[in-house]
Amino acid sequence: MDSRKEQILKAIIKEYIFGAEPVSSKTIVNRYGLNVSSATIRNEMAALETLGYIKQPHISSGRVPATSGYRYYVDYLMDNEKFLNEFNLLDVNTNNLKDIHNYLKEVAIILAGLSNYTVIITEEKQGEDKIHHLKLVGLLEDKALLVLVLSSKKVKDYVLSFMEKISDDDLIKLTDILNYHLIDKNLDGVTQELKQEIMNIFPDSPLLVDEIFKIILIALKEEKNVEVIVEGMKNIFKLPEFNEVKKIESFINTLEDQDRVSRIFDNILGQEKGKIDIKIGDEIGIEELIDFTVIATNCSFCDGIQGKIGIIGPTRMFYEKNITLLESLFKKKEE
Amino acid sequence: MDSRKEQILKAIIKEYIFGAEPVSSKTIVNRYGLNVSSATIRNEMAALETLGYIKQPHISSGRVPATSGYRYYVDYLMDNEKFLNEFNLLDVNTNNLKDIHNYLKEVAIILAGLSNYTVIITEEKQGEDKIHHLKLVGLLEDKALLVLVLSSKKVKDYVLSFMEKISDDDLIKLTDILNYHLIDKNLDGVTQELKQEIMNIFPDSPLLVDEIFKIILIALKEEKNVEVIVEGMKNIFKLPEFNEVKKIESFINTLEDQDRVSRIFDNILGQEKGKIDIKIGDEIGIEELIDFTVIATNCSFCDGIQGKIGIIGPTRMFYEKNITLLESLFKKKEE
DNA sequence: ATTTAGCACTCGCATACTTGAAGTGCTAAA
DNA sequence: TTTAGCACTTCAAGTATGCGAGTGCTAAAT
16 A cells, blocks of 8 residues: 555545545546546556455446445544534533433434434443353253343343354353353453453353353343433435435334344443444444444443443544544533 | 215225225225126215315326325224223333333333334423513514513523514503413413413404414423433335335434424324324324324323323324224223 | 556446336216 | 226336446557
């Protein structure tokens, strides 16, 4: 990636974000004049395409950024223009749950209006439940039952299907190790690090441990009180690339499903507070959102209420603007 | 409307509710055989069209029910088949606001799933604010400022535009009368009856009084804590007649706007509890919902929380099913 | 070795035309 | 009053056609 390729990639992305139409070599010469002819641009574009940064909707059309093109843009090319709006909207001080809920709803509406995209917010009241006991029971050679006993005395069970065959001995060994590490842990304890640790001790079945962890997360999450707020779905109608009923249906279906909205955050956000995460297309990890980008961040309120805020828009979103928008929620207004 | 016309109207509506396609004279003969030929049906259909109960999307197509056709059906023709599902979902007993909110959200999701339409619910915590004082100030000959002082000391003002010219004298007279009747009244006091009473005393400007009342309602409502729940918007995608982006956009725009959702209920529901109201097409009073029917009812919970529940679907909705669905929310399960 | 002019080629989109099926209204006879 | 029959209308789907935008490639220029 020499400097000229970067310039051209940046031009293509800026142009496409602005116009939502395939960008031609001629457009780049006209508007970003790099002192070369359109033929040269075409050659460079062909190179950028082999590198996977851009693609053609069909032969003989202009180029459109690919996911990795946007990723490159966000990581290396984006102008960090500063926007002036600093709202400090999230400096709330209340202990009333209902108040917080209504307030966050208001925040979502405002943010949706400012961004012109869809805003998702979850508030989670940390559940008190921990894992009291855990058991793996073999059913068939590739199926087992995971039984969870929670400290609230609730019993939950899930059927696991593995790719690989697992012996009863393995199950017992795994049960012991999981119990040793997970007993009396709540959601905060079930971290990536712990998973790694267990996988070091028990390295033969990485997929299985993965699967089990996912289920434990789900089980404990069910004990959490997660409230989901979605505002500004209507903004999708402003985007010319989503002018088909099928696409809109898929989007609305996804965002009306609280589980899937929670999963967006689970997939993209770590534990860190205040950091802004950007996931583009398939990085979000939800099939239906392949054409979208999510910009999200953690935040926490009084009373142990955890919040997550995300802006979801097309992959060709105004990255700079929306990153600053999310950042500005936390900033104090300068005097 | 002789009996045969009623039979044919009923057949057309049932057929259209089921199939969402214009109903031909032949279809009626085939499926509802009334021992007459299709030509006779055609003659009757022409008559039903002049009566306004059905219409043709274009000449040489079958007939589709008109709003007044559905109205006639609901009022006189509908089978009151009883459905068995009785949920008694709304027999809740809690004083926790947050609980009620989450519970109602759950109810909305369930109801949306059962009905296959969109469900709207509002919970309203009655505001304490009353009107402390009211003033009308003339601005231009067809504009005036309505100033409201609330008992919470908040001052609100709104610009009124009238069709007709209003003299300063009239404004003063009207101010006095409104003050006399409205001081220390909250939302419960601003009723249709009171409006009638004032209009009897001051009959010259019916439109004006109407306008003022609307604004007072809005002002007091702003002091109310109204929470709006909308679930199942995705169900619109199952309806073949809403297969255009424009139509879906209009629907979602309307339902994402809390004010307009509140207005749906304001327009169609009276004070009565437990009564099921059905409004079809333009009867709803919201332009964008001209192709929809709303079935709605009032309900109230502990703690002075007022709720309104509505099912909103196409005018060709399964009326019987959804009426029973709403009814069954309140019924006790029979032993 | 790099850049560029020029040209053939591809694809999508809009327009117009054709055809067949569905359904009506009307007339004249039953 | 009802019905058979027929002319007429409209929609929907399929097909042909032309146009414009844009590319890739080749051969010449730098």
